[in-house]
Amino acid sequence: MAFMKKLPLLLLALFLTACQQDTAETQSKETPPTPTPTDFIEELWYKNSLVYSVDVEVFKDSNKDGVGDFRGLTNQLGYLKKLGVETIWLAPFQPTPNRDDGYDIADFYSVDSRLGTDQDFDTFMKQASQQGMRVIMDLVTNHTSDQHPWFQQARKRADSPYRSWYVWSKERPKKWDKGMVFPGVQKQVWSFDKQAGDYFYHRFYDFQPDLNMQNPAVQREMRKIIRHWLDKGVAGFRVDAVPFLIEIATPDFDPENPEHQFDIITQLHQYIQWHKRDAILLGEANVAPDEQKPYFGKDGQNMQTMFNFFANQHLFYALATGETKLLRKALEDTKDIPPTAQWAHFLRNHDEIDLGRLSDSERRKVYDRMGADTTMQLYDRGIRRRLAPMLGDPRLVEMAYSLLFSLPGMPVIRYGEEIGMGDDLSLKERLSIRTPMQWSGGLNGGFSEAAKPVRPVISRGPYRYPVVNVAAQQADSTSLLNQITRFAHLRKQCPEIGWGKWKLLDTGSEHVLAIQYSWKGKSLVMVHNFSSEPQQCQLTTGLKSGSSLVSLTTNKTSRAGANGVYQVPLAGYGYSWYRLQRD
Ligand code: NOJ
Numbered sequence: 014m015a016f017m018k019k020l021p022l023l024l025l026a027l028f029l030t031a032c033q034q035d036t037a038e039t040q041s042k043e044t045p046p047t048p049t050p051t052d053f054i055e056e057l058w059y060k061n062s063l064v065y066s067v068d069v070e071v072f073k074d075s076n077k078d079g080v081g082d083f084r085g086l087t088n089q090l091g092y093l094k095k096l097g098v099e100t101i102w103l104a105p106f107q108p109t110p111n112r113d114d115g116y117d118i119a120d121f122y123s124v125d126s127r128l129g130t131d132q133d134f135d136t137f138m139k140q141a142s143q144q145g146m147r148v149i150m151d152l153v154t155n156h157t158s159d160q161h162p163w164f165q166q167a168r169k170r171a172d173s174p175y176r177s178w179y180v181w182s183k184e185r186p187k188k189w190d191k192g193m194v195f196p197g198v199q200k201q202v203w204s205f206d207k208q209a210g211d212y213f214y215h216r217f218y219d220f221q222p223d224l225n226m227q228n229p230a231v232q233r234e235m236r237k238i239i240r241h242w243l244d245k246g247v248a249g250f251r252v253d254a255v256p257f258l259i260e261i262a263t264p265d266f267d268p269e270n271p272e273h274q275f276d277i278i279t280q281l282h283q284y285i286q287w288h289k290r291d292a293i294l295l296g297e298a299n300v301a302p303d304e305q306k307p308y309f310g311k312d313g314q315n316m317q318t319m320f321n322f323f324a325n326q327h328l329f330y331a332l333a334t335g336e337t338k339l340l341r342k343a344l345e346d347t348k349d350i351p352p353t354a355q356w357a358h359f360l361r362n363h364d365e366i367d368l369g370r371l372s373d374s375e376r377r378k379v380y381d382r383m384g385a386d387t388t389m390q391l392y393d394r395g396i397r398r399r400l401a402p403m404l405g406d407p408r409l410v411e412m413a414y415s416l417l418f419s420l421p422g423m424p425v426i427r428y429g430e431e432i433g434m435g436d437d438l439s440l441k442e443r444l445s446i447r448t449p450m451q452w453s454g455g456l457n458g459g460f461s462e463a464a465k466p467v468r469p470v471i472s473r474g475p476y477r478y479p480v481v482n483v484a485a486q487q488a489d490s491t492s493l494l495n496q497i498t499r500f501a502h503l504r505k506q507c508p509e510i511g512w513g514k515w516k517l518l519d520t521g522s523e524h525v526l527a528i529q530y531s532w533k534g535k536s537l538v539m540v541h542n543f544s545s546e547p548q549q550c551q552l553t554t555g556l557k558s559g560s561s562l563v564s565l566t567t568n569k570t571s572r573a574g575a576n577g578v579y580q581v582p583l584a585g586y587g588y589s590w591y592r593l594q595r596d
Pocket of ligand 1: 113116117153217253254297363364
């Protein structure tokens with residue numbers, strides 16, 4: 014009887030236990046495993062995006078005033094789309110006295126009226142997005158122009174709230190003439206400001222006073238700037254001068270050996286992602302491999318991507334000498350980055366090629382081959398030329414682009430490089446490589462119908478606009494423009510490059526670089542011959558016999574020998590992109 018009395022209680026207990034078990038089972042079935050970064054790598058757009066760097070001022074003038082503008086750029090979106098561009102990187106376009114080609118900003122929140130209106134910018138953003146292209150922009154907050162109202166206020170009154178937005182010293186600091194970024198042109202990093210009665214710090218030219226990033230008000234303002242442009246639709250920022258942005262500058266610091274505050278980048282990253290999940294920071298930080306880690310951050314919480322300046326200089330050494338050993342080492346030395354991070358690779362950008370990390374004798378070899386005349390050299394470390402005149406041989410130019418599209422990273426090309434534009438060494442410093450885009454053989458190369466364009470179009474020599482221009486190259490299936498377009502589209506069929514793992518292969522030739530990529534059972538092998546002489550190389554891919562290398566660029570196939578070695582013949586400056594196929 015006692016048992017009968019307890020029966021309902023027992024049944025209830027059994028029922029509750031069953032429910033618990035059931036919930037536990039459903040939970041364990043439904044709780045997804047914690048994702049690891051490699052699970053969502055395919056969603057990281059910057060792993061495989063083709064970036065096109067454009068300076069609106071010299072790209073296309075729509076209103077015949079001689080200055081390129083946003084309407085002109087908007088009208089050329091179809092051209093960029095056809096080329097295969099996925100991300101447009103805009104050089105600074107805000108109001109500026111323009112003494113450093115826009116990198117001296119006088120108002121961070123609007124568009125330089127010479128380049129258009131805020132509405133023109135919005136229209137451009139809308140149309141770029143409709144055509145499936147992202148836009149990133151320069152974030153230049155290491156410094157302002159000395160004409161910026163903040164600096165004007167700061168220098169006027171010592172008690173101005175803006176005074177502490179900049180970095181001052183009562184006395185001339187001991188290291189006033191150390192650590193200049195533009196040696197030869199710039200004489201010091203601390204200059205006396207008569208109006209303020211104090212010295213101010215400027216890592217770059219003396220008309221670019223450094224902002225004091227230690228000041229929370231400056232950090233707040235930087236977030237405001239970021240928010241402003243994110244709200245207008247940009248997909249991220251090319252962060253100017255990162256090592257200087259985060260250096261702790263004080264009157265007694267050593268500009269040649271500064272301390273860095275990396276949590277500024279971490280906060281930027283968090284702030285940006287809080288507003289736009291997939292927006293990125295692309296850092297300009299020319300650092301040695303042993304310094305690169307904190308720039309990407311632990312688990313990639315700082316910059317998502319950075320320009321690989323280290324590989325770039327060794328790549329130019331390889332192009333100059335035909336020897337790949339140092340390039341191989343540079344790629345290996347910069348290999349270890351977080352899985353969510355990515356390098357941005359480039360051949361030329363808007364600055365001089367910085368060869369400062371090569372030894373003197375290595376740099377000399379690059380100068381001898383590509384910039385022997387001292388008028389071609391700049392800041393005791395680099396060359397102020399465009400790629401095509403530097404390399405000369407069109408086969409080498411083509412091979413260099415094939416390589417760019419097949420390096421482990423996001424390829425970045427600079428406007429005009431796709432048609433092999435030249436340089437104008439009569440223009441000062443880096444302006445030599447910032448001449449207007451050459452669209453056609455018409456007036457001013459089709460850049461502008463004004464009598465006097467903002468900067469002279471190249472009209473003399475082998476790279477003059479009647480010879481080197483978009484229209485002519487569009488009509489020629491063998492042109493550099495069409496070749497680069499083919500590379501860009503081919504790269505889209507090779508996602509292994511951005512997502513996969515890579516390793517360098519033995520080739521049996523010091524002139525040949527071979528990279529193998531693997532991703533989800535698929536594999537690519539990219540080979541490039543840096544010598545003008547044909548090479549017979551032997552590739553060991555790790556796959557034994559019974560597989561073939563099928564070329565995506567030449568339609569040739571190579572079968573592995575019994576020892577698993579592929580015989581790959583390459584013409585002088587030849588290249589091939591292969592997919593590995595198991596029989
Ligand atoms: C780096 C930019 O690439 C360069 O063009 C500019 O002069 C300096 N930062 C100063 O903003």
